[in-house]
Amino acid sequence: MIDLRIKVDPLPIDEPLIVRLQAAGSPAQSDSDAILTEVEGDRREYELNGFSFAVYGANDTLDGDVLMMLPGTTTAHRLIRAGSKHNTLLVTEQCDQLCVMCSQPPKKYHTDLFEQFALAASLAPQGAMIGISGGEPLLHKDRLFRMLEDVKSRRPDVGFHILTNAQHLSTADLDMLQRLDHERILWGVPLYSATPENHDRIVGKSGAFANLERGLALLMRAGASLELRSVVMQQNWQDLPALADYVSTRLSFLTIWAIMQLERIGYARMNWRETFQDTSTEFEQIARAIDVATARGLKAALYNFPLCSVPPAYREYAPSTISDWKRKYLDFCLNCRAQKTCGGFFEWYSAPEGFASLGPL
Amino acid sequence: MPVVPLKFRPHTDELLIFADDAGGYFKSDHAFLHRYACGQLTSSDRAFLTANGHAYNSVGDLAFSGFEHRFAERLYLPRELDYVILVPTLRCNLACGYCQVSRVNETTPGFDWNDVTLEAVIKFLDSLSAKKIKVEFQGGEPLLRLDIITKVRDFCRQRFEACEIVICTNLQEVDAPAWDLLAEPDIFVSTSLDGNRITHQKQRTVTDRGTDRFFANLEFAVSHLGPEKISALPTLDPHRAPTPHEVIDTYLSYGIRSIYLRPVNHQGFARKKFDARTSAAAWNAYHASFIDALIEHNWSSEVAVEEYYFVHCLRRVLRSGHNGHVDLRNPNIVGLSYLVIDYDGKIYPTDEARMVTRVGQFDLSMGDVSTGVSPETIDSLNVEALNNFHPDCVHCPYQAFCGVDLVDDISRYGRIDLPKHLTDFCQRHMSIFDRIFAMIYSDDPKIQKTLALWSGAPRFDPLLAKVHR
Ligand code: SF4
Numbered sequence: 151m152i153d154l155r156i157k158v159d160p161l162p163i164d165e166p167l168i169v170r171l172q173a174a175g176s177p178a179q180s181d182s183d184a185i186l187t188e189v190e191g192d193r194r195e196y197e198l199n200g201f202s203f204a205v206y207g208a209n210d211t212l213d214g215d216v217l218m219m220l221p222g223t224t225t226a227h228r229l230i231r232a233g234s235k236h237n238t239l240l241v242t243e244q245c246d247q248l249c250v251m252c253s254q255p256p257k258k259y260h261t262d263l264f265e266q267f268a269l270a271a272s273l274a275p276q277g278a279m280i281g282i283s284g285g286e287p288l289l290h291k292d293r294l295f296r297m298l299e300d301v302k303s304r305r306p307d308v309g310f311h312i313l314t315n316a317q318h319l320s321t322a323d324l325d326m327l328q329r330l331d332h333e334r335i336l337w338g339v340p341l342y343s344a345t346p347e348n349h350d351r352i353v354g355k356s357g358a359f360a361n362l363e364r365g366l367a368l369l370m371r372a373g374a375s376l377e378l379r380s381v382v383m384q385q386n387w388q389d390l391p392a393l394a395d396y397v398s399t400r401l402s403f404l405t406i407w408a409i410m411q412l413e414r415i416g417y418a419r420m421n422w423r424e425t426f427q428d429t430s431t432e433f434e435q436i437a438r439a440i441d442v443a444t445a446r447g448l449k450a451a452l453y454n455f456p457l458c459s460v461p462p463a464y465r466e467y468a469p470s471t472i473s474d475w476k477r478k479y480l481d482f483c484l485n486c487r488a489q490k491t492c493g494g495f496f497e498w499y500s501a502p503e504g505f506a507s508l509g510p511l
Numbered sequence: 512m513p514v515v516p517l518k519f520r521p522h523t524d525e526l527l528i529f530a531d532d533a534g535g536y537f538k539s540d541h542a543f544l545h546r547y548a549c550g551q552l553t554s555s556d557r558a559f560l561t562a563n564g565h566a567y568n569s570v571g572d573l574a575f576s577g578f579e580h581r582f583a584e585r586l587y588l589p590r591e592l593d594y595v596i597l598v599p600t601l602r603c604n605l606a607c608g609y610c611q612v613s614r615v616n617e618t619t620p621g622f623d624w625n626d627v628t629l630e631a632v633i634k635f636l637d638s639l640s641a642k643k644i645k646v647e648f649q650g651g652e653p654l655l656r657l658d659i660i661t662k663v664r665d666f667c668r669q670r671f672e673a674c675e676i677v678i679c680t681n682l683q684e685v686d687a688p689a690w691d692l693l694a695e696p697d698i699f700v701s702t703s704l705d706g707n708r709i710t711h712q713k714q715r716t717v718t719d720r721g722t723d724r725f726f727a728n729l730e731f732a733v734s735h736l737g738p739e740k741i742s743a744l745p746t747l748d749p750h751r752a753p754t755p756h757e758v759i760d761t762y763l764s765y766g767i768r769s770i771y772l773r774p775v776n777h778q779g780f781a782r783k784k785f786d787a788r789t790s791a792a793a794w795n796a797y798h799a800s801f802i803d804a805l806i807e808h809n810w811s812s813e814v815a816v817e818e819y820y821f822v823h824c825l826r827r828v829l830r831s832g833h834n835g836h837v838d839l840r841n842p843n844i845v846g847l848s849y850l851v852i853d854y855d856g857k858i859y860p861t862d863e864a865r866m867v868t869r870v871g872q873f874d875l876s877m878g879d880v881s882t883g884v885s886p887e888t889i890d891s892l893n894v895e896a897l898n899n900f901h902p903d904c905v906h907c908p909y910q911a912f913c914g915v916d917l918v919d920d921i922s923r924y925g926r927i928d929l930p931k932h933l934t935d936f937c938q939r940h941m942s943i944f945d946r947i948f949a950m951i952y953s954d955d956p957k958i959q960k961t962l963a964l965w966s967g968a969p970r971f972d973p974l975l976a977k978v979h980r
Pocket residue numbers: 456457458459479480482483486487488489492493494508509510511
């Protein structure tokens with residue numbers, strides 16, 4: 151597991167500060183660039199506009215990384231790791247849904263760091279695709295939209311993958327949504343069942359399905375790119391083929407339909423026994439969903455499935471998706487020929503409670 | 512709850528196929544038809560129609576928008592011009608019976624581009640706004656003008672971000688410099704292989720020596736360029752065609768798994784030699800037996816084989832947005848995203864339009880590469896190139912999957928307003944779509960396997976074959 155926090159000597163700041171770390175001798179390209187001046191053991195000293203500060207303990211390179219330092223703390227957040235494709239900004243922890251398998255359970259209070267995040271994104275490497283997650287980012291949609299526009303004007307090459315429950319879009323947002331760059335913004339929206347009551351039960355909010363339909367219709371009208379996300383659980387296992395049918399009549403505009411395995415953290419860990427569906431022993435409903443979507447010309451993909459848990463005919467649908475910093479492999483993976491293409495397991499995966507039928511390929 | 516208009520047609524059993532304008536389909540019975548027509552839909556009818564995407568609650572809701580999207584995606588929107596078919600010479604070293612119109616003898620002077628034409632073509636290519644280009648060389652036998660191909664290739668490589676060059680050659684005489692060219696990574700080969708050796712010789716190569724030479728060249732091409740760089744089409748006369756198994760075996764022996772069956776073309780001088788005017792029925796029967804043979808083959812073989820056009824039609828039934836093939840589009844707007852430049856520099860919207868003009872039926876040219884494109888005639892054709900409001904197609908459940916081919920109508924009948932069901936185009940497509948629906952609604956595991964292979968999915972799911980009662 152790669153730590154996304156890093157120890158620093160506290161700086162005398164009273165506002166959160168965004169810095170980009172640069173290799174020794176490189177020219178500062180912006181006011182936020184800190185240049186490496188000295189390395190001593192695990193201590194690296196940087197200079198930022200005449201001030202110096204130190205960071206500790208990272209064992210990989212930090213060149214190009216963007217950090218956020220908070221006043222009075224000795225840990226900095228590694229918001230953007232230049233060498234990784236898995237950078238995510240957690241813009242709020244508030245949410246209006248309460249999903250049974252939420253990996254990032256909501257909190258009551260919100261700290262607004264949109265300005266800092268916008269600056270961080272505009273310091274990202276060329277062509278970066280940055281995740282935006284929560285909580286529910288659209289609870290602060292005006293701030294979010296401003297950030298997207300702001301970054302677009304400064305860095306049109308930077309893209310965003312926004313995870314949202316699409317509950318809070320209205321026709322008033324249509325103009326805004328249309329203005330965004332559909333090539334560079336991918337909306338990741340969850341849908342768990344085509345039966346409204348089942349979806350509402352899973353997300354813990356009555357009326358959510360109806361709202362979601364409105365939100366999705368708006369995204370379609372705006373020409374947005376959609377990644378539909380359906381986590382597979384005991385709660386929606388029987389619903390998957392009908393969901394595929396629903397997706398192919400209602401949502402044929404989608405870019406990709408992600409059928410996802412559970413991440414054993416947050417509520418999913420708490421509710422694991424009554425939620426986790428062992429798809430290594432029983433795959434039929436997923437197979438049908440993929441069969442229907444593919445024949446209909448839609449791109450379906452399996453996210454977070456270890457390759458050996460998937461029947462051979464469906465392995466080509468399972469790319470490696472678990473983010474590098476929270477990915478692990480098990481003992482038997484050592485002997486597996488598929489390790490390079492397999493995404494392995496979440497760091498918090500527990501074998502005794504997990505898939506029953508796995509093994510090296 | 513409004514229901515979108517449904518069109519229907521009797522199916523093999525007592526049931527009917529229903530389909531809407533966005534290509535959503537299902538099967539049901541006459542009782543349902545009666546309830547639908549008389550406004551007596553039951554709640555279970557409504558639930559089914561909603562789930563299957565034929566009904567919505569209010570304009571703009573997700574069911575409505577989803578329908579709109581599928582409908583819109585079925586309409587072909589021409590892109591910018593990024594595909595040109597070049598005919599640098601009409602001369603050819605073969606004299607195939609069905610090709611009289613598009614060839615002259617190898618030694619006949621005056622049927623090649625001259626330097627002025629070549630220069631004008633290069634200028635024309637230079638004027639395009641596309642970033643990528645596809646160039647297809649036809650003839651005559653284009654390899655007789657390797658010099659021209661080389662010049663156009665060099666120009667395209669430096670002018671465009673990417674280019675793909677297809678050479679439609681009879682593979683009869685290929686010298687060392689030509690083989691070198693064909694081996695280059697952006698060059699592809701398209702050739703004719705008329706089913707099997709006997710038919711190929713009868714229709715094309717005539718002598719044993721000529722036939723030997725062709726098959727030796729094909730063999731060499733497959734082994735040196737790789738089967739993925741070669742496509743081959745059989746042009747067949749259904750009355751004198753080899754058996755489907757012979758065709759499949761011949762193609763497989765060269766590693767070619769996609770077979771695009773073409774009926775001997777009725778156009779031009781060929782119509783004197785072959786009676787193709789009334790041949791739709793014969794062709795349909797042969798084509799159907801070919802599909803039967805493919806289903807049998809796919810059931811027992813590791814190596815799946817397809818009939819290219821049938822698979823294209825199947826995918827058009829199953830999905831929206833499958834508009835990639837120039838022969839089946841709606842609206843079939845021509846003269847915009849691709850063009851043909853003939854041996855004399857004249858520009859045509861399609862290869863068929865070139866033939867129609869050459870035999871003197873109608874002038875379907877659209878200008879000259881030196882003086883520029885003049886699209887008036889073609890524009891007036893394009894206005895009619897939509898099947899959505901055609902008085903016959905509007906009642907046909909296959910309308911959303913089908914297309915229009917006005918140049919074919921002109922070539923066969925000299926007019927574009929014949930009742931559709933009398934046209935060869937309609938008869939062939941009606942037959943293909945009837946067959947596709949017979950397959951979709953079959954529970955024969957052999958057919959299911961081939962459907963899965965051809966639809967690209969691991970298995971063919973019953974949700975793709977809904978029956979409502
Ligand atoms: S053995 Fe490990 S690496 Fe191999 S497919 Fe299974 S989970 Fe992936």
